[in-house]
Amino acid sequence: MAHDSIRLRQSSCETCAVRHRTVCGALSNEELTSLSRIGRMRKFKAGDIILADEEPTTFFANVISGVIKLEKTSVDGRQQIVGLVFAPDFLGRAYSRSNPYFAQAATDTEICTFPHTGFEQLLRNHPGLEHRLFENTLNELDSAREWMFVLGRKSAQEKVASFLHLIAKRQPMIGCQPIELGAHAARFELPLTRADIADFLGLTIETVSRQLSNLKRQGTIQLVSGREVVVPDLRKLESKADGDDEAVA
Amino acid sequence: MAHDSIRLRQSSCETCAVRHRTVCGALSNEELTSLSRIGRMRKFKAGDIILADEEPTTFFANVISGVIKLEKTSVDGRQQIVGLVFAPDFLGRAYSRSNPYFAQAATDTEICTFPHTGFEQLLRNHPGLEHRLFENTLNELDSAREWMFVLGRKSAQEKVASFLHLIAKRQPMIGCQPIELGAHAARFELPLTRADIADFLGLTIETVSRQLSNLKRQGTIQLVSGREVVVPDLRKLESKADGDDEAVA
């Protein structure tokens, strides 16, 4: 365990697969060296808790692979996923003593962590890094607000279609040859269970399952297995998501 | 009109009522001078459009008084308010060519505007200002996610109670003597119409009206007029908002 973490610590940022797409992309090689000194790779299994709610902030991270859910839970047990963190997104709430929500691995996950104090120091000394993180946060805010529309105003079918469309955009495809599939087609693995999808969409498991079956029956999607989805035509899926599919007729 | 704007332009930031609570609070007196040079006061009436959707960004602003709604509208006419901007909040999406949502005055409103280019230049030259705006954005993101829980998981009654609680926290009180009212009491004016409240909560006008009547019947609130609300005990309202009021019994 300790041995493992040492080996991982030595892996340098220069070989990082997602280097240029993360907040680290703002750093010079020299700055990157000081970051790599404090960075440490960590792996989580699906279901592992990465950051606990209300706990003091101890680290930030870049997601290297996998999907992490940010979740809010009320005392009576109701849950709502308030954000999904994909590679190469940034994980953590800067400038806060504690963590505003639960972060749990939705799939097996690899992240590159930075201790809280060291990273905030780096932020203060490198306006370029802070700027990058700021832009990141602005985009997250845009996404959150986009999702507020989904939660507040869309029907169950539109919600499920919106979710699939989101995943199709962000999740790596399975064997994605545009030759094999059409130009507007996609094939991917769902990173969430039905229960997670329900918590993301403000629905129940049963309704999610029913709407997936509906979309399948209509030919908008194919369910290869419980988790693997093929979308023959993303434009059709999108029109289901926006509720303007009968208007076309 | 032109005369008016000149007079307003000359009013300096030093006398600004909300100076220390806005992003401007991060600036030195000298920096403030350069900001006041580009700042300009503008007034809007309830219902006026302040920033149009998808339009190129032309200005940012600090809200001096009033409430502004940020709204998303779909092609088929469904609406969702994705944020409320109170004084002394910041209005606008930095670093974006265009505006991601409609900003409309919910009440009569006064804002202090800064031209797009001048302000972003100031941002680049003053990391302290950008930092302040960043913290601001992080708080907005937290609020947005908090609201996602409301939209996704709360019942109509809980939604309406949550809304009233939010307003009670942020809206200036009417004649708020803690002697006159109890220590946990509040009295304020609703900055939104029933239609706006519905669009904020993902409900219909009728449901909002019914739930307000319910809360009134239960004694959780009093409706002085259509717009003016008295909350005898905010803790009771909060328990309605969280749905843990029958647990107390």
Next chain:
DNA sequence: CGCGGATTTGAACTGAATCAATCGACGTGG
């Protein structure tokens, strides 16, 4: 082969939407 968790499907129920009517405050014009 059988067990346990995840998923699907069915049937009944219910909370919020929809449809419809009324009320009330306010400003305008007769």
Next chain:
DNA sequence: CCACGTCGATTGATTCAGTTCAAATCCGCG
């Protein structure tokens, strides 16, 4: 000064989408 029209809000009756409760079915795994 009062009748009228408009707009926002309330209230009632009915409908329906999504939940709840219940039972299969599927699937990975010891």
